[in-house]
Amino acid sequence: MLELFAAHGMTVSAVSCYENNLIGDLVERARVHEHLRACVRAAAALGVPHVGTFIGRDAGASVAGNLREAERVLPGLVRYADDHGVRLVIENCPMEGWHPDGYPGNLAYSPELWDWMFDLGLYLNFDPSHLLWLGIDPVEALRSVLVSGRVSHFQAKDIEVDERARNRFGVFGKAVTRARPEDTGWWRYRVPGRGQLDWNRIIDTLYCGGFDGTVAVEHEDPVWAGAWTRQGLEIAVETLRPLIR
Structure with missing residues (x-):
């Protein structure tokens, strides 16, 4: 596999395991954690430095209760990753679709929560698109x-x-006519260059802050989807390439 990537001038920056690590069903939680550990082992075997995942949330418990539970169960997963030379990177997506009322289902959506999870040994997979609609x-x-x-x-x-x-609709989005969790009615994800983020300032901030890691395009643009996916990725590359040296 690594030879195939190398032949095409590509590398793997992260293995993805975006599941709910605090889901209230303990049997399902055990399965999720075992899957995460398997992804850590796969990343280590491939020489990939990161496994991306979510904190998650038990939708039947309070935020405070979830934070206490995370402090109990997540450090063991961090140690497992450390033992394999892999970092667990948490994406700051609210995952509001995981909550029955559209509240955040992933307790990593704000800078306050980032400070908390850093204390657990976790790292951040920063995605600016989630922040704008949160204010x-x-x-x-x-x-x-x-x-x-x-x-x-x-x-x-x-x-x-x-x-x-x-x-x-308000900040929580559609309540009556929502067709799917991401159908909020007032915002949607776009490829870089087709939304409202200032990529010149964002990339410059990365450079000024000494970031030397991977900038990976995540394509969730409903306009450039399906048969137009490749064109959407090309738009993203055309937007970002002049800014990255």
């Missing part, structure tokens, strides 16, 4: 967190916000 300035958040040295991976994804639609 957080992505550039300011990135600037403040880079000093921690815990941003180990970066996901380049854009976002388009419809402020008029937000006036109808």
